[in-house]
Amino acid sequence: MNDPRNEHLEEAAELYALGALPDAERTAAEAHIAHCGECARRVGQAEETVAVLVGPQAPSAQLDRRIHALFVRRGGGARAFYPLVAAALIIALLPGAFFWQRDRDLRASDAVNRQAVAAMIGSHFLHSQFVKVAPDAPPAKAIFARNGAWVYVIAVTDRDLTLNAGGRVLGKLSGTGNERAIFVEHPPATKSLVLSDGSRVLAHAAVALP
């Protein structure tokens, strides 16, 4: 069999909708449907036909409650991302330096990163790349909660850096090796974050912290 991703499902579309494919063929069909609109449509039509044959029956109120509990976040507020989605986003956002570090066990000094990851899992967040002002500015990125609850800044450098906003010092970045980070809760409202080495401004990032 050729790569099933390149072959249209043909008759397998109706069998897929009936649930008459063995697991391996089912998985292959799903991989194909994911990127073939034509087969997705054919499967959809077959699924609609099969659905007509299904007799409706009301479930108990108990199921209503269980389903409701699935989708309502305890403690209020909409859950922005499911943790796995958040984790995928975080990995996409972090600088390369994080990766070799991630492959080792997270060290005790990584409390900042862990705190940030926990915050990201729980909220909608945005990110912004720092723009260099000084030629020797390190690559850095800001990730911040849309509601302004926190900001997390990571820089790939071994130098001591300070994060400023609105003329205020928010704190010093900490870390080991080639990575420095800071996690700030309840930062002041600002449109710009500034990284400095104590005496000079090195880079700034446009943010929207309400």
Place this chain on the structure above:
Amino acid sequence: MESGFVAREAWAFEAAYQAFKSALFGAAVGILADREDAEDAVHDVLARLWQRGHAYSTARGSLRAFLIACVRNEALSRRRKSSNRLRIEQTIRPEMVEPADESLADRDRIARALELLGEKQREAIRLSFEEGLPYAEIALRLNEPAGTIKSRLSNAVRTLRAHFAAQGETL
């Protein structure tokens, strides 16, 4: 709701459940007989689709049909597992199925549609739809080549679709 479902938003999942729950539960209980098992199947499908993502796209068409297909598959795999277990335990599962609360008109309509199919097609669809057998097993039971059964099932579904479309069924 469909776009919210694609974006995996919690409200869209709950709205989809509320809109289609009778069909979803009906699909599960038709296969599993046991109401509690059937509710677990519906619950687990929604939880999994929400947490791990899903293959639904608007190209696929009806969200209702997509969810019914997911629930049927979950129910079929649960039934396969439990029938294996039962075979080992050599016990008999009590019959707990209740008649579906679909109207007589619905049942009549489906019966007439199935009559459109040839006898061989109808038997293949019955083994697939009611017994949940994969096509290779249907082929073994009917003592015919697997390729023949594949074509027969595919043709049967497409015949039904053409019939329902002509009848103005909501497809």
